[in-house]
Amino acid sequence: MMDIRAFRLPPAVVAPLRDRLPHVATRAIDAITAEVPAYAEAFAGDMGAKIERAVRAALGTFLGLVSRAYGPEPHSPLTPGLEAAYALGRGEARSGRSLDALLAAYRVGARVSWHELAAISVAAGQPAAAIAHFAELVFAYIDELSAASVAGHADELASSGRARIRHLEQLTQALLNGEAEHSVVAAAQRADWSPPQTLTAVLVPEHAARTVVDLLDRRTLRLSEAGQAVLLVPDASPSALLGLLRGQRAVVGPVRPWMQVKASYDRAVRTLQLPALSTADYVVDTEDHLVALVLTADPQALADLRARVLEPLSAETEVSAAKLAETLRSWLRHQGRREEVAAELFVHPQTVRYRMTRLRELYGDRLRDPDWLASLTIALALPYPSNPIAKH
Structure with missing residues (x-):
């Protein structure tokens, strides 16, 4: 891969390009808006002016990089551009736009920018060899920015994913602890989790949790403790849930209003502790053991x-x-x-x-x-x- 840091262009080549920079930026933005639907709304709103400034800054950084004086440099002029591209990638992940949209925008922006910059260079009388060399620099620069944005996008997704998992675990713990309603509602909001009408507690061996979760509603909450995984399944039909779990080792509590799921969890735990069921290797419905639960309450x-x-x-x-x-x-x-x-x-x-x-x-x-x-x-x-x- 070409290292753009190793190349220089003479000031005479760069000067006409710098004069036409606002025009090039505008053309690139228009093309991205037209060809990448995910960005049409962003450019039309309050973010439009900010994104336009960012595009102009990226192009300006490029021209500054390839026209700087020769000699040793302690800090690369590319660093600010890479940092901005990394931040853009993180911001795009937070906004919910995919990596595909971001890379498409880079491709369109690179193509249009090169077309405009090449036209300016030809008009200024630059030889074909210089223009071809300039093309290499443009696309090497876009590759650098793309890689930085991809890294930022991936890091943000990983970070936000870990944070949301922590918030979901905290919500699950709050429900199982029977915390006050305002605390549980706040925990649900932090986890970006929309409360269902009901929750059903299901206990499964921890090693089987991933397999079982894949069978259930994607909103299912999960928490591991003492070798057991506690799953809180939203809006589950008892018969359908038992059918989904057939062939698994699980204890299924009763359906309860979502804020009262602790009662479902407590019953599932007590059922698992019944001597006749402590080693059961099939699906256990707590409703089938109400007499034993009542009689062993004390x-x-x-x-x-x-x-x-x-x-x-x-x-x-x-x-x-x-x-x-x-x-x-x-x-x-x-x-x-x-x-x-x-x-x-x-x-x-x-x-x-x-x-x-x-x-x-x-x-x-x-x-x-x-x-x-x-x-x-x-x-x-x-x-x-x-x-x-x-x-x-």
Whole structure:
């Protein structure tokens, strides 16, 4: 690639070009406006005058660079132009214009500028060799500016992308912490995130988060903690969400208004902590485990309730107490239908009759008391431990 810093043009070549600089700049701007649609609005608005000055400055820098005196220089005259081009690239990224539009503008500007500058040089009587050499310098200069703008555009996108990711993580944390509404709304504004109607919390292993996120709404919020990824999915239909996640290891909380998603997250966490589900390798819908969640909300209270309602079995041997508790649980589940109890326990109906006779001896009228039956049903709703009776 040609190094424009190594070339000089005599003052006689540059003088007529400098005199016509405003005209060249105007022609370049007109061509860019006509041929690059993304810039038509920018030139028509308040930015038009600023951009025109920038184009004139770039051309002036070029002419100053190629006409400077020969000799060693501690600082390149090209530096200000490169810095301005880098800043332009960053500004274009902030404005939302693509790199394609920026490079197209450079190409159009280079073509028109060269056409105008060449015409001026021919009119001034410059020889063909000098004009050809001048063309090389023009396009080498534009290449330098283009590269600087590309770097600025890329750096701005990377910087703003990292900043937005941080803002989105801060928003997610604010939602999961249940912070005040004004704080959460401010966090959403900083993250440039438009609130949906609802959010649904989904827990997935951290290593699978990227794959799962690709299946979901692009507005999905994400946060990683302790090997788990928390995903907050906007406006999700429960059935559709479960379908999308089929084949994944995930826990799906209930749909909640977006400001109340902490409740969805808390339920998903509690469901994941249920012993039967802690190692589940499929999609878990928390709605399928409401009974277990209710019953385990206060584990010590459940343990105390079990101990109280099973106290009549305390005099039995450990094996006998376990069989009687298992039979009582099935009897409550099947509303006393002996054949169904026998089928569930894989025993003979006569065995069920024998055990229920023993339970009636131990409990007496309490097996006809609605309050006691309710307590027994709750206490035995979940699988009981192998030793359900604490020995005294």
